[in-house]
Amino acid sequence: xxxxxxxxxxxxxxxxxxxxxxxxxxxxxxxxxxxxxxxxxxxxxxxxxxxxxxxxxxxxxxxxxxxxxxxxxxxxxxxxxxxxxxxxxxxxxxxxxxxxxxxxxxxxxxxxxxxxxxxxxxxxxxxxxxxxxxxxxxxxxxxxxxxxxxxxxxxxxxxxxxxxxxxxxxxxxxxxxxxxxxxxxxxxxxxxxxxxxxxxxxxxxxxxxxxxxxxxxxxxxxxxxxxxxxxxxxxxxxxxxxxxxxxxxxxxxxxxxxxxxxxxxxxxxxxxxxxxxxxxxxxxxxxxxxxxxxxxxxxxxxxxxxxxxxxxxxxxxxxxxxxxxxxxxxxxxxxxxxxxxxxxxxxxxxxxxxxxxxxxxxxxxxxxxxxxxxxxxxxxxxxxxxxxxxxxxxxxxxxxxxxxxxxxxxxxxxxxx
Numbered sequence: 001x002x003x004x005x006x007x008x009x010x011x012x013x014x015x016x017x018x019x020x021x022x023x024x025x026x027x028x029x030x031x032x033x034x035x036x037x038x039x040x041x042x043x044x045x046x047x048x049x050x051x052x053x054x055x056x057x058x059x060x061x062x063x064x065x066x067x068x069x070x071x072x073x074x075x076x077x078x079x080x081x082x083x084x085x086x087x088x089x090x091x092x093x094x095x096x097x098x099x100x101x102x103x104x105x106x107x108x109x110x111x112x113x114x115x116x117x118x119x120x121x122x123x124x125x126x127x128x129x130x131x132x133x134x135x136x137x138x139x140x141x142x143x144x145x146x147x148x149x150x151x152x153x154x155x156x157x158x159x160x161x162x163x164x165x166x167x168x169x170x171x172x173x174x175x176x177x178x179x180x181x182x183x184x185x186x187x188x189x190x191x192x193x194x195x196x197x198x199x200x201x202x203x204x205x206x207x208x209x210x211x212x213x214x215x216x217x218x219x220x221x222x223x224x225x226x227x228x229x230x231x232x233x234x235x236x237x238x239x240x241x242x243x244x245x246x247x248x249x250x251x252x253x254x255x256x257x258x259x260x261x262x263x264x265x266x267x268x269x270x271x272x273x274x275x276x277x278x279x280x281x282x283x284x285x286x287x288x289x290x291x292x293x294x295x296x297x298x299x300x301x302x303x304x305x306x307x308x309x310x311x312x313x314x315x316x317x318x319x320x321x322x323x324x325x326x327x328x329x330x331x332x333x334x335x336x337x338x339x340x341x342x343x344x345x346x347x348x349x350x351x352x353x354x355x356x357x358x359x360x361x362x363x364x365x366x367x368x369x370x371x372x373x374x375x376x377x378x379x380x381x382x383x384x385x386x387x388x389x390x391x392x393x394x395x396x397x398x399x400x401x402x403x404x405x406x407x408x409x410x411x412x413x414x415x416x417x
Contacts, residue, residue, distance in 0.1 A: 023146030061113030063364030069118030070357020090177025097170030129191035141276030141337025233398030235363030275333015305331020313388035
């Protein structure tokens, strides 16, 4: 009996540990190509526009297919979608290491985007199903730190390319992913279904379980629409930071290209690592006696973090900019640890992966457009500091819109108490 209780208590954290590795691969495999620009451009004689298309093709397919990936996870089970996703994108990563033309590489990036789109909604849904109580936000945040690690270490691709050639990295990490998908096949388990049903859930259970019925049900919830607006603003700001921060730091603080690149990823990621832990622990404790605790944690995070983004864009002192980037990263960690747990309080478990997939879709599409718009504004001689200042104000207003969300305990298992 004791062993069973121990296993019951430990396995939810085993799930987080196993999926942390997948989260790392999810971002590492996709970002690896960006640090291998020179040898790839040289081998295939690409223009900058063609090289940029490799990332755009990934983002477009990833964003468009995210809602469908979430729906598959809701309909066919989290484990099946996760294992399938990891196996396919790892196979495509290996394929990328053997491509013989630019068009073949574009095709590989499109298929990678489709397969990776299935992972995040399914993984977060599985984690929240295993962590239904006071560990939900912390568990979600620790998993998200795997994404940060993959993003931060993606720059190693340049060193790999210098030592062994650009194809080697794709081949090795793709093979590792294939082998790891076999490990997941044997050791990953779906959570036990929840049998409790509250009266408020009746309309969710009776709704048709198809993609159109799922969207209709989600958009019938005013709080989901508010969360959608917030996530769009978050996508705009985050992608502007991802896409243009190295350039901004180089020009605004007069850094070298190497210093700007390291600073743009390093400081924000450090803050985010700290944020997912602090934000997860704080939200779990707060939610144990207040159902809006997780929501308030996110609001507090960006109410503090957005002004520091504004400060980073305004100060001429790099040291102050470093502090501002760390604190902005901290607020992003607060958000990442709590967004899926908040969605679980708004939407029945039957639709949470689909809901997160749609949020991911809109954030990626809108964010990708804004990266392009940022370039247009820069061409029009609008300083990036102004773009970031406006972004900070937008982020603050979108964050305060979360006060209008009504938390309804649609499912007893989705409550943190």
